[in-house]
Amino acid sequence: MGKKVTVVGAGFYGSTTAQRLAEYDIFETVVLTDIIEGKPAGLALDINQSRPIEGFETRVVGVTTGAGGEGYEAIEGSDVVVVTAGLPRKPGMSRMDLLEVNAKIVRQVAENVAKYAPNAVVIVVSNPLDEMTALTQLATGFPRHRVLGQAGILDTARFTTFVAEAAGVPVRSVRTLTLGSHGDTMVPVPSQCTVDGKPLSAVLDETAIEQLVQRTRNGGAEIVGLLKTGSAYYAPSAAAARMARAVAENSGAVLPVCAWVDGEYGISGVYLGVQAEIGATGVQRVVETPLTETELAALREAAEAVRAKQADVTNL
Numbered sequence: 131m132g133k134k135v136t137v138v139g140a141g142f143y144g145s146t147t148a149q150r151l152a153e154y155d156i157f158e159t160v161v162l163t164d165i166i167e168g169k170p171a172g173l174a175l176d177i178n179q180s181r182p183i184e185g186f187e188t189r190v191v192g193v194t195t196g197a198g199g200e201g202y203e204a205i206e207g208s209d210v211v212v213v214t215a216g217l218p219r220k221p222g223m224s225r226m227d228l229l230e231v232n233a234k235i236v237r238q239v240a241e242n243v244a245k246y247a248p249n250a251v252v253i254v255v256s257n258p259l260d261e262m263t264a265l266t267q268l269a270t271g272f273p274r275h276r277v278l279g280q281a282g283i284l285d286t287a288r289f290t291t292f293v294a295e296a297a298g299v300p301v302r303s304v305r306t307l308t309l310g311s312h313g314d315t316m317v318p319v320p321s322q323c324t325v326d327g328k329p330l331s332a333v334l335d336e337t338a339i340e341q342l343v344q345r346t347r348n349g350g351a352e353i354v355g356l357l358k359t360g361s362a363y364y365a366p367s368a369a370a371a372r373m374a375r376a377v378a379e380n381s382g383a384v385l386p387v388c389a390w391v392d393g394e395y396g397i398s399g400v401y402l403g404v405q406a407e408i409g410a411t412g413v414q415r416v417v418e419t420p421l422t423e424t425e426l427a428a429l430r431e432a433a434e435a436v437r438a439k440q441a442d443v444t445n446l
């Protein structure tokens with residue numbers, strides 16, 4: 131049997147993720163679901179008709195799901211489920227402003243995923259990311275390593291892009307890293323960043339680095355401010371698809387993701403952005419990265435901020 135991946139939510143994030151996953155041509159089936167009648171089926175038809183042009187065989191199946199879980203039988207046997215259901219930000223909103231409305235959506239989705247795809251690895255992208263990942267784990271009852279969130283690959287890609295532009299080098303010459311939360315307590319890690327193998331501090335001055343760090347923290351809001359009607363999806367979908375691929379191929383790739391942290395960095399019992407080895411069972415291991423004292427303090431601060439909010443989601 132070929133691999134099967136489901137993307138829940140056929141909005142901008144979900145539909146571009148489905149497209150990327152189909153174009154990888156490593157899955158037998160991509161299931162795309164939404165609560166809007168006809169939308170996932172229409173998008174699936176459209177993506178499938180690009181197969182002769184792009185040259186892939188993966189079939190996309192679009193399914194409308196009901197409030198009572200109708201339609202969810204289509205996700206049975208999924209190896210991976212990507213949860214994109216939920217509202218995006220509008221200008222002036224923080225990701226945290228989405229907490230209550232998206233918690234209701236994500237809980238309902240998670241319960242159906244647990245029922246119909248009990249062996250899947252679940253990748254959460256709905257915002258606020260760290261809290262929705264924690265909620266999904268609670269609502270599915272899945273082992274923690276099988277529920278993870280997407281934020282770090284995107285935040286890192288943004289940081290890399292900004293550094294490459296500032297240094298005037300190709301993006302492939304740049305390595306960056308962001309840890310922490312997908313929000314105000316994001317922790318870009320300049321000490322681990324390099325340009326052509328040289329430390330970032332040897333290429334850009336402190337003020338320039340701080341400006342890029344701030345732009346990275348604000349990377350999502352910058353795009354929301356320009357789009358006005360929604361949030362980013364090209365780079366976000368590339369990040370989620372990359373994670374789903376690492377699971378499907380059991381690649382063991384080390385990627386920055388939102389994972390359950392249990393003792394690493396002296397932090398326990400919280401979903402947080404860290405580097406982790408990703409494979410068929412989800413998070414195989416959290417990989418500790420050497421950090422400066424300031425970066426470690428910032429990561430611990432992020433953990434406490436997320437912990438306080440994650441406790442709230444239990445009651446939503």
Ligand SMILES: NC(=O)c1ccc[n+]([C@@H]2O[C@H](COP(=O)([O-])OP(=O)(O)OC[C@H]3O[C@@H](n4cnc5c(N)ncnc54)[C@H](O)[C@@H]3O)[C@@H](O)[C@H]2O)c1
Pocket residue numbers: 138139140141142143144163164165166195214215216217218219228232235238239254255256257259280281284312360361362363366
């Ligand atoms: N983690 C990240 O890095 C990151 C980046 C960008 C966006 N996001 C988040 O991803 C989410 C989706 O963003 P988008 O741009 O696709 O928004 P969108 O409004 O385009 O799409 C959301 C879709 O979810 C659907 N939906 C709502 N309830 C559902 C349910 N119960 N079951 C299935 N589908 C349901 C809606 O009908 C809609 O089509 C938002 O919460 C956004 O904040 C996260």
